[in-house]
Amino acid sequence: MDSREDDGGEPLSRMAEWRDVTPLPQDDGPNPVVPIAYKEEFRETMDYFRAIYKADERSPRALRLTRRAIHLNPGNYTVWHFRRLVLEALNADLDEELDFLQRIANSNSKNYQLWHHRRWVVERLGANARAKELNLIKKILSIDAKNYHAWSHRQWVLQALGGWEDELDYCQQLLEEDIFNNSAWNQRYFVVTRSPYLGGLKAMRASEVRYTVEAILANPNNECPWRYLQGLYKDDIKALVNDPEISSVCLKVINTKNNYVFALKMLLDLLCHGFQPCHEFRDSVVALRTSDTDPLGPDLSMAICDILEHVDSLRASYWIWRKNKLSVAAV
Amino acid sequence: MESFRSLTVTQRDQILVEQQVFDIFKTFYNLPPSSQSFMLELQRENHVEYLTKGLTGLSPSFCVLDANRPWICYWILHSIALLDEFVDPELENNTIDFLSRCQGPNGGYAGGPGQMPHLATTYAAVNSLVTLGGDKALSSINREKLYMFLRQMKDASGGFRMHDGGEIDVRACYTAISVASLLNILDDELVQNVGNYILSCQTYEGGISGEPGSEAHGGYTFCGLATMILINEVDRLDLSSLTDWVVFRQGVEGGFQGRTNKLVDGCYSFWQGGIFALLKRLNSTKEVKPIPLGDGEGSGEESPQTTTSSDAAGEEGLNGDLSLGGSHSEIGDQHNTSSQDNVIDIDHNHSKGHANVEPLFNSLALQQYILLCSQELNGGLRDKPGKSRDHYHTCYCLSGLSVCQRSWLEDEDSPPLPRAVLAGLWASEICGFRMYDRS
Numbered sequence: 074m075d076s077r078e079d080d081g082g083e084p085l086s087r088m089a090e091w092r093d094v095t096p097l098p099q100d101d102g103p104n105p106v107v108p109i110a111y112k113e114e115f116r117e118t119m120d121y122f123r124a125i126y127k128a129d130e131r132s133p134r135a136l137r138l139t140r141r142a143i144h145l146n147p148g149n150y151t152v153w154h155f156r157r158l159v160l161e162a163l164n165a166d167l168d169e170e171l172d173f174l175q176r177i178a179n180s181n182s183k184n185y186q187l188w189h190h191r192r193w194v195v196e197r198l199g200a201n202a203r204a205k206e207l208n209l210i211k212k213i214l215s216i217d218a219k220n221y222h223a224w225s226h227r228q229w230v231l232q233a234l235g236g237w238e239d240e241l242d243y244c245q246q247l248l249e250e251d252i253f254n255n256s257a258w259n260q261r262y263f264v265v266t267r268s269p270y271l272g273g274l275k276a277m278r279a280s281e282v283r284y285t286v287e288a289i290l291a292n293p294n295n296e297c298p299w300r301y302l303q304g305l306y307k308d309d310i311k312a313l314v315n316d317p318e319i320s321s322v323c324l325k326v327i328n329t330k331n332n333y334v335f336a337l338k339m340l341l342d343l344l345c346h347g348f349q350p351c352h353e354f355r356d357s358v359v360a361l362r363t364s365d366t367d368p369l370g371p372d373l374s375m376a377i378c379d380i381l382e383h384v385d386s387l388r389a390s391y392w393i394w395r396k397n398k399l400s401v402a403a404v
Numbered sequence: 405m406e407s408f409r410s411l412t413v414t415q416r417d418q419i420l421v422e423q424q425v426f427d428i429f430k431t432f433y434n435l436p437p438s439s440q441s442f443m444l445e446l447q448r449e450n451h452v453e454y455l456t457k458g459l460t461g462l463s464p465s466f467c468v469l470d471a472n473r474p475w476i477c478y479w480i481l482h483s484i485a486l487l488d489e490f491v492d493p494e495l496e497n498n499t500i501d502f503l504s505r506c507q508g509p510n511g512g513y514a515g516g517p518g519q520m521p522h523l524a525t526t527y528a529a530v531n532s533l534v535t536l537g538g539d540k541a542l543s544s545i546n547r548e549k550l551y552m553f554l555r556q557m558k559d560a561s562g563g564f565r566m567h568d569g570g571e572i573d574v575r576a577c578y579t580a581i582s583v584a585s586l587l588n589i590l591d592d593e594l595v596q597n598v599g600n601y602i603l604s605c606q607t608y609e610g611g612i613s614g615e616p617g618s619e620a621h622g623g624y625t626f627c628g629l630a631t632m633i634l635i636n637e638v639d640r641l642d643l644s645s646l647t648d649w650v651v652f653r654q655g656v657e658g659g660f661q662g663r664t665n666k667l668v669d670g671c672y673s674f675w676q677g678g679i680f681a682l683l684k685r686l687n688s689t690k691e692v693k694p695i696p697l698g699d700g701e702g703s704g705e706e707s708p709q710t711t712t713s714s715d716a717a718g719e720e721g722l723n724g725d726l727s728l729g730g731s732h733s734e735i736g737d738q739h740n741t742s743s744q745d746n747v748i749d750i751d752h753n754h755s756k757g758h759a760n761v762e763p764l765f766n767s768l769a770l771q772q773y774i775l776l777c778s779q780e781l782n783g784g785l786r787d788k789p790g791k792s793r794d795h796y797h798t799c800y801c802l803s804g805l806s807v808c809q810r811s812w813l814e815d816e817d818s819p820p821l822p823r824a825v826l827a828g829l830w831a832s833e834i835c836g837f838r839m840y841d842r843s
Contacts, residue, residue: 100517102505104498106459107476109466119470123518149471151519154569189571218413219666221619228617253414255664259619262608267617296652296664304608387769390762391651 084114085121090134096120097127115145126155131162140173147177153186157193167194171202175209182213188222192229203234211243218247219256228263237268252288258297262304278305286322294332299339314348327357334385337361337377341395344374374399414665421667424789425657428776444775444826446805447783451798452489454783455480458795459495471515474506474528479799481535486802491536500541503529510556511549521553522567527579534586551589554580562597573614574605578627585634599637602628606641609664610649620649622662622675629682638686647764650679654765658773659788669787670778670797673770673804680765681807763811771808771826774801 085091098120101108111119122142125135139156142149160170174191181187195202207230213223231237241264247257265277282305288298306313313319320343326336340354355373361380362369369376378396382389411419432443458480462469469476477499484491491499505517506529512521513529530550533541557564557580564576577598584590604616605628611620612628629646632638653660653676660672778785778801784793785801809820 097518100505102498102501102517104494104501106495106499106502107462107473107480108460109462109470109473110464111467111470112464115464115467115470126518146468146470148468149515149519150522150567150570151471151514154520154567157569185571192571193569219663221614221621225615225618228615232617251412251414253412253665255666256619259607259609263617300609300649300664307608387654387656387766388651390766391764393762394764 085117085138091121094121094124097123099123118142118145122152122155126151129158131159133163135159136163136165143177147181147184147187150186153190157190167198168202170194171198171205178209178213179216182217182220183222185222188226191226195230196233200234203230203236206230206234207236214247218251218254221256224256224260227260231263232267237264237270240264240268241271248288252292253295253297255297258301262301274305274307275309281305282316282318286318289322289335290325292332293326293329293336294334296335299335302339303342310346314343314346319343320348320350320354324354324357327361330361333361334381337381337384341374341377341381344377345399372399417667418665421788422656425668425773425777428789429772432776446487446775447779447781448487448489450781450783451785451802452484452487452783454793455483455795455798456491456495459491459499471519471522472525472528473516474503474513474525474532475515476795477503477532478528478535479795481532483795483799483802485535486806496536497540499532499536500544503533504544507544507546508549508553511546511551511553520567522570523557523564523576523579523583524566526550526553527583530583530586545587547587547589550583550587554584554589554594558594560597562599562601574602574612574624574628574631575614577602578631581631581634590634595635598635599632599640602632603640606646610642610645610647611653611663612646619663622650622653622660622672622679625650626675626678626682629679633682633686643683643686646679647683650676651764654770657777658766658769658771659777660770667788668773670774670785670804671787671800673774673778674800674807677765677770677804677807680763680811684763684811763808765811767808767811768826771805774805774808775826 086096096117118138118141122138125138136156136159139152139159142152143156146152159165160167171191171194174187174194178187191206195206207227210223210227210230213220214227217223231240241261244257244261244264247254248261251257265271265281266274271277282302285298285302285305288295289302292298302319303313306316306319319339323336323340323343327333327340337358340348340350340358344350350373358373358376358380359369361384369379375396378392378399382392382396385392432440435443458476462476466476481491481499502517503513506513506515506519506525508514508521510521512523513526514521515525530545533545554564556568557566557576559565559572561572563572563574564580565572566576566579570576580594581590581598584594601616602612605613605618605624607613607618607620609620611622612625613620614624625646629638629641632641652664653662653672655661655668657668659668659670660676661668662672662675774785777789778787778797780786780793784795785798786793787797791797809825810818812821
């Protein structure tokens with residue numbers, strides 16, 4: 074089987090095994106553009122690959138050749154595709170294939186083809202591969218906790234093969250390590266909404282709101298929990314507006330007079346959706362005013378837009394646009 | 405302020421980048437005005453030289469892009485077009501010939517001669533040929549076979565596979581639909597269920613992910629939004645939450661990040677910045693009043709990243725395969741980023757008879773990031789300070805710059821307004837936004 078890590082880079086033309094094959098050069102034409110100055114090993118490997126690919130030879134040596142080509146250019150999707158055809162034809166040991174992928178995973182953790190190939194292999198191995206897979210992904214995420222491919226793959230594994238039981242804990246752990254990790258928040262949402270063990274979003278809402286509010290109070294300038302909070306009330310705006318915990322956390326943060334952009338923004342969104350504030354809210358917003366801002370008008374939403382235009386001045390044109398939308402809506 | 409050690413990885417990484425960027429800005433502010441003007445200039449000649457060189461020869465380290473050569477063509481040709489330059493006729497012919505060799509016998513374009521056709525490289529090849537324009541380039545595209553290829557890539561879920569047996573995601577939808585639209589081969593068979601698939605990819609954050617459930621991401625958001633517009637189903641998206649998400653992707657550095665709490669990257673100047681161009685078109689056809697400017701004329705109305713092969717293959721894959729050009733009304737046109745020559749003072753009352761609409765993002769801050777942090781004076785543009793230049797980032801930083809400079813216009817084919825072009829503004833006008841406290 075395809076066990077050797079590499080064949081030492083020995084020229085294929087000198088190997089007895091390949092004597093019967095005529096390498097097929099690339100049809101670049103007489104004056105190619107973006108021509109790459111291939112090193113000899115690369116050129117030769119790809120010439121032999123082209124020959125085998127054209128002949129559609131699905132043999133053990135073809136398998137070894139694809140490995141060699143992958144090492145030289147892991148982005149060659151044609152080689153990966155052909156490798157899959159060969160693995161199938163040879164009825165190859167896919168656990169060994171996983172081991173091969175594992176060995177090259179670290180240096181190719183952002184390579185589409187590798188992750189797609191992993192998916193293909195794991196799909197064929199089924200539930201038995203699940204634990205190993207979730208473990209490998211954990212390892213990759215421990216190096217880069219935001220690797221997009223790793224997270225997508227993890228979600229695919231959970232949906233195809235299960236393993237949901239420990240996932241919320243895993244999210245919790247990652248968030249304890251880095252509360253600013255948006256990928257972990259996104260995964261949390263994924264688990265809370267889709268895990269067959271948790272009862273769905275509505276059932277989880279109260280406990281999730283508590284968790285999220287805590288995260289907000291610890292770092293009010295962290296965008297993640299604010300968006301997550303809104304996500305917990307997706308398609309249920311009325312409940313968002315009516316949940317006293319939501320408006321309360323906005324008020325708390327605004328009263329600290331520090332890191333309050335997201336709190337003000339959330340309050341604005343609540344008002345736009347019909348929230349009826351008590352006078353405390355208006356008092357807190359008024360207290361934010363500094364001497365260089367104009368006196369606040371009677372409309373709280375407009376006042377908030379005015380403040381945000383100044384304190385979040387990078388987004389001044391957005392806040393002006395939001396304010397204009399308010400006056401259009403009011404008409 | 406917490407001690408450095410108690411910061412999370414996200415906080416630490418962000419602070420390191422901010423320090424680098426603010427050092428650059430501080431240095432800039434302390435320069436004499438003549439040096440400042442120079443620093444804000446687009447180094448056109450050097451960029452063109454860097455780009456053209458890439459067309460004619462690439463070093464061995466590019467073997468990790470051996471399955472992406474139409475992409476390299478596109479990044480280079482589109483950049484040259486943005487700079488209002490041309491490729492000499494011989495190179496043009498060679499490009500057409502080369503891309504023909506990448507075209508598969510059964511339709512679509514591969515990453516190189518003899519490889520399998522792939523949607524992303526098809527996108528890149530078609531747009532390269534359209535950018536070159538002219539009969540020879542356009543007639544080299546086998547539209548009938550390409551349609552067959554697209555039909556083959558269509559999946560029951562409504563999405564598309566990138567290649568035979570390949571991955572399905574929002575990129576694949578975009579590359580397929582945009583090419584079909586451009587070549588006028590878009591039909592109900594191709595369109596059906598695409599909207600449902602993309603809709604399922606809009607996340608709770610408001611942005612769009614690559615696959616259902618994944619994280620909202622600038623590249624996929626551009627692709628998803630653009631696709632929905634092309635198939636005329638954009639109103640099915642929650643546009644206000646999408647807008648709200650993308651507006652917050654612009655950071656204190658002036659540039660855009662791809663995802664919440666990630667680092668700024670020059671390529672998102674286009675993927676995220678371009679979203680605003682799309683939204684502006686949509687808003688101008690609706691009731692929402694744009695922000696009228698001082699003259700009272702308001703009217704209704706989107707690499708290899710490093711030199712290591714793994715990153716090159718990977719990051720380029722995530723970002724590079726998302727490549728796309730400007731709006732599709734630009735077929736064959738050359739588009740220029742405004743030259744330094746005629747911009748000296750801000751003219752707030754300038755109107756040129758066109759309606760003026762302020763963009764929803766901070767166009768000046770983005771230009772400042774691109775010119776001061778992404779631009780390499782010797783030619784080429786990059787992700788961020790400390791990274792190397794590459795053709796991918798050159799393409800998308802320049803595309804982002806173009807979006808910025810045209811962002812105040814109602815009519816995209818007009819030249820940019822002076823106030824929209826950063827060069828020539830007083831230093832104090834730049835970065836009016838305040839830095840925000842971090843705990």
